[in-house]
Amino acid sequence: MSSSNLRFDIVSRPIAWHDENDSIRWRAETPMAGYSMSVLSLAAAKALEIARIRLNLTARLPGLRESRTPDGLLLTPHDLRTGDPTIAGDLYRGTFSLGGKRLDIGAHSPFNVRAPSPEWQDELEGFSWLRHLSSADNEISRLHARALVADWIESRGARAHRMCPLRTKARRLISWISHAPVFLDNAEPVFYQSAMRSFGQQIHSLTRSLAMTGDGESRLMAAISLCFAALCLSGQERLFGKAVKLLEKEIEWQILPDGGHVSRHPGVILSLLLDLLPLQRTFTARDMAAPESLHRAIDRMMPMIRFFRHGDGSFALFNGMGLTNPGEAAAVLALDDVRGQPIQNAQHSGYQRLEGGRTVLIQDTGMPPPLPQSGRAHAGCLSFELSSGLQRIFVNCGAPTALGENWRRAARATAAHSTAAIGDSSSARFLGGRMADFLGPLLVSGPHQVHVAREEFGSETVVEASHDGYVKTHGIIHVRRLSLSRAGGKLEGEDRLTRSTGAQPFSMRKKQQAAVRFHLHPGVSAEPSRDGKAINLTLANRERWQFAAVGGAARLEDSVFLAGPQGKAPSRQIVIQLEFDTEVMLKWSMQRIMAGHAEIARAGEPAAHDERLEKDMSS
Template identity: 35%
Template sequence: MTAGVAHKRFKPGSGAWYRGTALYQMTALSGPVPAGLSFVPPDPWPGDAQHGQELLNNRFRFTGQSFSGELPPWLEPGASAPWLAEMHGFDWLRHLRATGGDAARRQARVLVSHWLDLFGRKWDPVAWAPDVLATRVTAWIGQHDFFLASADDQLRARVFDSLARQVRFLDHAVPGRLKGGPLLTAVKGMVYGGLCLSGLSRVAERAGSLLARELPRQVLPDGGHVEHSPASQLLALRHLIDMRGCYRAGRADVPEALQHAIDRMTPTLRFFRHGDGGLALFNGAQEGEAVLIDTVLGQADARGRPLKSTPHIGFERITAGRTCILMDTGVPPAPGLDEHAHAGTLSFEMSIGRERLIVNCGAHPGDQGPWRAALAATAAHSTVTIDDTNSSAVNDEGGLTRRPSRVRSLRQDAEEGTLVEAHHDGYQIRGGFTHHRRLFLAESGEDLRGQDTLTGAAGHKFAVRFHLHPGVRVATLEDEAALLLRLPSGALWKFRAGGAGIETADSIYLGQGAEPRPTVQIVLRGITQLGETPVKWGFRREGSDIDS
């Protein structure tokens, strides 16, 4: 049993015993070996030269963990499931390519050769997980000209033999238990292998059938991805663009469902962007790299302005003046599609131009264990908690075990501003509570008024939280129940509240990378009354900018 089997992510299915036998390797995966690629699909995505330099030095840093050694730690016992998936997926070859030079090319060959020695003809639940395997297939094919075009005949023969075997494995194993993003990843591997490798066109045909079936399930009518995550939206769209590029490079007809999905998803990706170009922090998302997001949107080549509402995945976007607000107003994604889901129902984020003011705490790249428990919790979001519990029950290994069954929202756009009203029943287990939230943003974009109302039993502690971006500074106004918030540009906003006591507390922000940044949160605390307990609050722009 390998190190990765301990992770739920890699627990083998019922057919694993057979896939591990020599008979399976000799029969199901055997066949003609392609001599080369029919064509090389385009790879427009940037690599990170600094990361490539680390790989040159045998330092393998992924998803917040780093391991080093003379031999690649393919099955490092202390590695998380996301780290193992990255390691075996080889998508990091693009970082070596970005470094450039013969040393990077040689290192890529050494690592590929070492993997082949260990796993090329031996099934392993980590190395041969279908979506991990598919990532590796697309990486080896997409980076062919970088590391393989000038390689010796022996390595080329081994790589193409392995590619053919891996693609045949995908044909046998997909869809299996895969859902959501991992299933798209696996189909992408089938598209690349079936189109680029001679003798495997049947796999490409089956991939086209899977796309026709799966895309209407995963890309909802509002263009949102079924996992309700800005990060999943970005990754899924990138996969679809890659598949379209592969079809075009092979001079094959692009499936109609694929093009329609790209056209629908692109405006929704724009929907999730703040003014700084990064993504909103919902359901496991970090800000991402603005340059990469720009590249994805450019490669999508699909017009369409950001929507106001995405009712099928449950988000609202309110813009006025320089202010942008994004609010989670939907039921969390369904079981099996909720690996990265957070308990952040009715939370919101707010940015002014290119500066973020109100945020959620974000996500750790590893997204498992203590980090997931902390960052997926309701208290890590700018919304309401009751009795320090979560509105959805968070599983440390991914997913939710309880969630609101009913979330409703109503939006009204008028000349004076936009009003969004929403409620959810995620706290029914705590005194039968329903949480109602109202947000009104004036047409100037400089006045946000909110009200949270808890309807239920008396005597329960509650907290209304507003996490601030680390760039925001807070000052208490002694002569009134208010706080003064200063953005990095010098812009001032005043926060007022009624119906609960105002305090500030420490918080963290994980919008980028794996290291949390300290920040501050505003907390309104109180105890519920029988029936309705309203709390009113507001953020208002103050005067003109002042010097630092």
């Protein structure tokens, strides 16, 4: 039997350098390996950057602070994020639902109340909610938008310039430019001039904050916002060239060759495209040539949107991904002229996608991201998600939107993923304590080597991958082999836990305890089979699958799904406990035993036929 084989290893070492503006930057020979950089070095670099700002010694980004106060607005870009007039009504009544929290403030200013969470505060200060007032398109919403903008300028502007995170400043500038008509049209000259001064102050504040932020999505957002300002506000000719240069640098640094983001967060790609696509069209509207790097980045990123999507449109829950906004993904894909099939092997981003019929499997086969980008990364190496058509089956727990730091930490643990965990440990460790307060909850130790092999046969697709995230702590290597049939009705898996040849003696003194978990989507009902040798799974469309394992007893336990529209939701998980000395092999399988309602209807067969099918396939 012929096959197409692809093998590659991810083994890398980070390097550091000073850019032309004397700013410390970190990069790895492959983008996923910068995590091994010393945390103390990163802390020292950040402290140095902050000190230079406070002492007015910064030499970074020359020319960006030379922009002048604009006289007016030249054009407004189209916001791909959909506005909701109903939410505009809520805002008018003093109800602000932001960052997963709802606050009723009545007639009080939202900028003078105590925020229920940092996420709520950031979303408020980012003004992305202006799109709802724009969508209402009536005089009340325009007056309300103008009053809120004026309130921010008068009561919060000066302090917010100093205190807001860079990403919030960038989002506010983009939001103001995109929705300026809702608060500037027919405005009094005094307010109009006040808004123009605020635009200039925001540009100045944002460029100063850039000098304090070494790497990451926030810098790319800032570059995008400055390009919007240079294109859409009058008198920003001196800003234009510097902003475009910054955009090109950040795209080169952050967007990987396969279209993924250096953070390995699937949602970052969607978030960036929601801004990059309107920016691309704004260049066209100004009759200016957009940077070629912008076109290339968009062309690479579009297929990755399809790569991470299940059949129901939701993104796979890896490395900080939570609830998917279906409208945002649809808005981006509507602008995809190519409409090609998703790639299957995202080697640079560290993911694999397997498709068979209507079945989709997406697996994390990557190293941790570079240390400065790892604040939302999870310890989920080799975990996978499985869906059949519109129905999701196996999932990771996902990242919560607004459940607090304890839930965020729990969601990042290996046990919250559909993979194997040794004891109560995770395959990666996270920064805590005061250093986490200063640098963020970075992922500071994880797999150093991930080996991946993919084989395409005529009847199946096979991916075998391994990681050494447990070698230092337990002397164990995890190897996982997944095989999906071409028709999509059968998935076979092997999980092997084996002693590393370089394991330390202390890690080999006692038996090892491990658990292989398969978290189920809340829409899946599960119960043991009649003979107790398997677990039957029923999906929302009545499609039925059967899970069986050899080498360990499968049992059902409670779990929690953290990426639902209502926050956390109770769910179930299949857990297989293992105990071993030097090596253990678990074999398991998933097989479709009854088609769902839609498939039965298409085939024109009565449901009774599927009961016989179930008996045949169980035998």
